[in-house]
Amino acid sequence: MLTWAVIAHIAGVLGFIGIAVAASAVAKVLLGILLAIAVILFVLAPLAGAAITWPVLPSPAKARADPHAAGTPSAVTT
Numbered sequence: 001m002l003t004w005a006v007i008a009h010i011a012g013v014l015g016f017i018g019i020a021v022a023a024s025a026v027a028k029v030l031l032g033i034l035l036a037i038a039v040i041l042f043v044l045a046p047l048a049g050a051a052i053t054w055p056v057l058p059s060p061a062k063a064r065a066d067p068h069a070a071g072t073p074s075a076v077t078t
Helices: 002-014 017-052 060-065
Strands: none
Touching: 002 017
16 A cells, blocks of 8 residues: 555656556555454454453353362361
């Protein structure tokens, strides 16, 4: 995109108006595509991060099978 913008400026300075307009149009289209992709990624990135780092909890059957698992109250003898 930056290359097309530079080409448009140089062509405009040198008097090649047709080339400058075409290069400017290409740069505008590429900028629009870049902004659309950036917005999509900014929206989807937190969702993907939440899906990857979602806490994995043990199943209730496994917790009942292991009485010494963390969080299970132990019998206290006096």
